[in-house]
Amino acid sequence: MFSSAALLAVFLFGPNGFTRGTHMTISTHAVPGVCLAPECITVASAILSAMNHKVDPCDDFYEFACGGWVKQNPLPDGKSIWSTFGKLWQENQLVMKNILDDDTRPTNSVAERLAKTYYLSCLDQNSTIEALGSTPIDELLSQLGGWNISSSGFNVTSWKLQSAIELAQNTYSRSVFFAWMVAPDERNSSRHIITLDQGGLTLPSRDYYLNKTDREKTVTALKQYITQVGVLMGSNEEEAKTQAESIVNLELRMAEVTMPEDERRDEKALYNKMRIMDLQRLASFIDWVSFFRSGFSLVNISVTGRTEVVVLVPSYFRQLSVIIKDILAKPTGKITLANYIGWQTVNSLVGALAPSFREAQRVLQRALMGADGAEATWRQCISDTNNVLGLALSSMFVREVFDEQSKPVAEQMVREVKNAFKENLPYLNWMDDETRELAKDKADHVTDMIGFPSFISDRDKLDAKFEGLEMREAEYFDNNLRISQWMLLKNMRRLQRPSQRGEWDMSPIQVNAYYTPSKNQIVFPAGILQAPFYDKNYPSRSLNFGAMGVVMGHELTHAFDDQGREYDKEGNLKQWWNNRTIEAFQQRAKCFIDQYSSYKLNNDSINGKSTLGENMADNGGLKAAFHAYRGWLQSNTEFAPLPGVNLTHEQLFYVGFAQVWCSTETPEATHMQVLVDAHSPAKYRVIGTLSNSVEFSKTYKCKPTSPMNPPRKCEVW
Structure with a gap:
């Protein structure tokens, strides 16, 4: 989430020698046509305070967009990674804490009572866990x-x-x-x-x-x-x-x-x-x-x-x-x-x-992550409860804070991004016509689930999902075993049941999104449909398209990345491309592999091969979202400019995209990400993607010799 800086922060981060393409100007006088509503001032302040105005956006857009955020957000104690994702997740945790700690909120839902009982067993206010030892x-x-x-x-x-x-x-x-x-x-x-x-x-x-x-x-x-x-x-x-x-x-x-x-x-x-x-x-x-x-x-x-x-x-x-x-x-x-x-x-x-066992584990955590991962017990217990009883927890979360009107607005944005993706297909000269038509058909068949599954609002249906599960407040260890065994039995029963496309593979509270190839489905949980990713009341639609729109385009593009393309519109593993188009795709994929393999952080080289799918999705998602935003502008009028932000709305689109990736982390955490994560580190998710974008360089007027506008650009979708 954007840091909640006051208007004073706008003055603190005024212009400092930045001249190319655009610049920041701060004024205390009302400017005709500028939005001075409280929400405009708040958003403008957050955007400006996160930026580093000394940096030319055509030299290093990540530092330009996030330099101020990194400076203002040192790693909290115990944390190896701190990011906009992490800050939003902490806000979601606090919402859940307030709900679960409030004994005046009676519930008739068995599932919700299970979640509260598990949470209390984790808090262990009577020190039962410690007394039991091993x-x-x-x-x-x-x-x-x-x-x-x-x-x-x-x-x-x-x-x-x-x-x-x-x-x-x-x-x-x-x-x-x-x-x-x-x-x-x-x-x-x-x-x-x-x-x-x-x-x-x-x-x-x-x-x-x-x-x-x-x-x-x-x-x-x-x-x-x-x-x-x-x-x-x-x-x-x-x-x-x-x-x-x-x-x-x-x-x-x-x-x-x-x-x-x-x-x-x-x-x-x-x-x-x-x-x-x-x-x-x-x-x-x-x-x-x-x-x-x-x-x-x-x-x-x-x-x-x-x-x-x-x-x-x-x-x-x-x-x-x-x-x-x-x-x-x-x-x-x-x-x-x-x-x-x-x-x-x-x-x-x-x-x-007992705590002594968890303390022993921190020796390894420090070696792997550069921090011991320690956090307030209640936060760990919210995370644990979400991991095992996420749907029950989400029922309470959605009822408490999720704006129902956000769902249709987000659904419309998904349609706009999907249409932009399909409208670009005729311009891909590396595809043969038959494969192009099949790709359009697959895009048409991509289904989406937004916010949360409807059944969590129906007490009886929600309770039925947890039939046979038992929790006891003084038995945290045994509760974990019960859940594991219950989930194992539930999974085994699937062997004789058909696949259900409406099942969620992620808790709706999560600050994340995903694509499932076997279902040809994209999912955007309620947890991510919040600022800075999304706000239906943002005073600039460019921010929604730049942040959440790119996430939507990212997940859609996964249907056509190096793995997703192997599945047809029904989610079956099947070759539906001809060999010539496959060869052309692989040549373009190699461009991404070479590009991202050239990036280094702390002497760690990114593995361009293992991150290929995510890098393709980042690039395709950015392009689809930007075209969707331009399409929206053809029939809609943007809001008035934000105060103090001397950026066009199209330039603001790219700032909105970059600022959701503002983060800081230990060298050990970066090293682990390079080794195990299918995603590139945040800095290069911004730099790698934008340096491939012709529209970005035009929008920011980057010279052909600038680092963010290299002569060789990689593109598939």
Whole structure:
């Protein structure tokens, strides 16, 4: 959100030597035709205070638009990233705190009571969590056969890998060695299928294990974290260190056979359908029929060797089987595997244990993020509640603050952005006519969901979504297990049910948006339909189009990026482009890969290949939104200029776009983003996108030699 600076801030950030294209002038006198309404003064003040007027926009538009914001917004204590997204999320959290803390708000909704009970169990005002210490996790580990590091009764003779994996995955919903779920069948999006993927690493990327520099810092911190948790659970420090070493060595071997993210962008190559009996031949370290029966028997679904599954990375499962069999051949093999499974289980639940466990985790958080992530308990509890009971929480949020009139205005903006995207298709000379018509047809079939699902306003329908779930105020750890188990059962039941296009994959409170290829659907939650992204009462429509309009265009363009283009209008994985057009697309995609790979932050080079889809979406979204805004101007009149902001409305469009990406972060957080995030860092989401825009350079009158107007520009959509 824009910082709420007073008009004084406008004077503080007056002109400072900026001359090219446009300039800032501040006056205390009324100017004819200038909007002096309170909302205009507030917005103008926020825009100006976020800017750095000493910088030429044609040299570095990110610094021009965000330099003041970065200076005024140092990282808060405990935070590794601070941004407009984060500020808006904190405001949403405060709204929810006021609702949940207010005992005078009675509710007849079972779902809303579940959310409040979970929130209170997380707050733990009676210090129940601390009093329990490691008892809850000790009891769970005993069910898994014990953990050699703790005092949970590990017996190497009776321990069985099959049973431990089945219990961890299919009773307690913990991902050990691999991940699996029931998901839409990418080649027949109307049905669901069991899908397996690589997984099971503690660190967020294989590179943290394999890169020597990263390994020295983060792997050392990981070992310290495991050791400290072991000590908290009753082990002596030397024994805990030894076992931590064996766990990390196993994860290192797993990292070596894990497919890098930039090699996972070909959707067709990832789709490997086979029968469970074929999976058994591929990876025989467990009995797969028995494994799946241990889960699906709980929902009365039959599984046989002929049941179909999709394995996303067959090479990982094949090599994982070799690793596990090699370890089992050693005298200490069972201990190593049991320690790994125990560790993954403990690590996934550390946040639900006593404060001493969470403090141990901060050693790793500091190494990874440059900050320990500590924040007020109530904020963490709002986030946790949103993660597990987001729809119930959203019901209260929407009722409290969401403006119903925002929804139709946003829906109209989506239509305008979509029309602008389609109107540009005839000008793409790299596409053949048949593919162009199919692309238009796919764009026509993109459905949108805005704000929130209607059923959350219907108490009975909302309550039905949480049928069978139970919460108890004094049982935060057990509440987390109950939710995990309930969600696992809910997911498994999908196997015999058709795919539902109206299901939300994100809490409506989230400050985010998304596109789902298998549904050909774009979603814009209520959480992001607020300033600075969107406000139906903004005193300049250019700000709405520059911020939220670009987000809408971004998600729409995902339907046509390097992965989304592989899905047809019904959401099925299918080749609907001809080979010549595919080749032309790939040539243009390489331009983006090369461009973004040339950008560096703190000596980290952006991976232009793994960020390709997001970079395409940023560029296509900006273009579609700008054209949509120009289309809106043809039949509408803009508001009067904002006071003190000597920018045209078209220039203001680009400032609105850039200022939603104002952020600051630690070097460690930047490094992690470069390694694991499919998005480019915020600075280059602005610079990379705008330097490809001919309209931007014309709007700001950038010379051909200026950094923001390079001779080579990348464009697909």
